Amino acid sequence: MAKRRESTSSNPTIFSYDITIEIFSRLPVKSLMRFKCLSKFHNSLVSGSYLEDMLQRNSIISRLGKIKFFLSKNDDCYSIDLEVKKGEKVFTCYLDFDYDYLSYANGLFSLWEGSLERVRIFNPRTREVKLLPDILFAT
Amino acid sequence: MVKLKSNDDKEFEVEEAAVIQSEMIKNMIEDGCATSVIPLPNIDSKTLIKVIEYLNKHINMGKAAETGEEDDLKEFDEQFVNMGWEELFDVIMAANYLNIHELMELCCQSAADRLKNKSVRAVREMLKITNDLTEEEEQEIINDAPWAFEGPEIDDTVN
Numbered sequence: 001m002a003k004r005r006e007s008t009s010s011n012p013t014i015f016s017y018d019i020t021i022e023i024f025s026r027l028p029v030k031s032l033m034r035f036k037c038l039s040k041f042h043n044s045l046v047s048g049s050y051l052e053d054m055l056q057r058n059s060i061i062s063r064l065g066k067i068k069f070f071l072s073k074n075d076d077c078y079s080i081d082l083e084v085k086k087g088e089k090v091f092t093c094y095l096d097f098d099y100d101y102l103s104y105a106n107g108l109f110s111l112w113e114g115s116l117e118r119v120r121i122f123n124p125r126t127r128e129v130k131l132l133p134d135i136l137f138a139t
Numbered sequence: 140m141v142k143l144k145s146n147d148d149k150e151f152e153v154e155e156a157a158v159i160q161s162e163m164i165k166n167m168i169e170d171g172c173a174t175s176v177i178p179l180p181n182i183d184s185k186t187l188i189k190v191i192e193y194l195n196k197h198i199n200m201g202k203a204a205e206t207g208e209e210d211d212l213k214e215f216d217e218q219f220v221n222m223g224w225e226e227l228f229d230v231i232m233a234a235n236y237l238n239i240h241e242l243m244e245l246c247c248q249s250a251a252d253r254l255k256n257k258s259v260r261a262v263r264e265m266l267k268i269t270n271d272l273t274e275e276e277e278q279e280i281i282n283d284a285p286w287a288f289e290g291p292e293i294d295d296t297v298n
Contacts, residue, residue, distance in 0.1 A: 001172075004257070013226075014228070014267045015231075015264055015266060016235075018235070019231060019232075019235055019247070022235075022247045023247045023250045023251050023254070024251075026247060026248055027254065027255050028255055029252050030286070030287050030290075031254065031255045031256070031257075031287075033283075033287035034259060034284075034285075034287040034293075035254075035259065035262060035282040036280045037259045037272070037277055037280045037281065037288075038262060038263055038266075038268050038270070039263075039268050039269065039270050039271050039272060040271050040272055040276075043269075043272065043276075043280060058153055082295035092294065126284070127284065127286065135154060
């Protein structure tokens, strides 16, 4: 933890570190992704784990907790609010890779080809895709 | 009654029940460090008046819930944060220093609401941020998530 704080560049804004976190933890993901561009400090703040912790503590994630995402055939991402049982198209994500199967847990998709080849993790909130290293199965 | 002194040497009398919503002052009173006047070197009188207005209104939070005055309090909160950006900034700094949890929540939410649709340029100006990213680093961040920089809601004005 302390190490990460050191690597964070000096705070170039009028608000202190703590106040910036208080405010940023109330921002939607789209704003956060954009505000990474503000400065080095804000980039490492949004990419770092502190803000994630705060997001989880604040209501944002607990509200999102009721929402489930799913993908349709044409890569449209839908969310479903389980409280009101209403679905809503969130965005089209244009996944630029092929997949045969997908599953969803804890707000993340995993998508893979064939028998667990080229497994990717997709986060619909940040729209980040990570390709996992090949899994070697013991035979 | 507790006496508070702003950094421009003005004194304000506040009921103890109201002022102990500030964790910082509550601790001072409990420790017996608040015998006469509490100096607040970080807060000017204009901001302190706003904070005291909030404390006085919120003093009977529990009662309000019983008597159905909750809506009244909600309306007060909405009106309360209807202030200029600089003013809101001062109140956030004061709420943080005095450690008034509810006021901090209210004002930070308002700040987030005002910032969320702003362009990068507008936020830099509002938060007086000096950009220390190189053009290449900036472009890399944009390329990582171009969708975050597009949309009809993005507002380039500063207010």
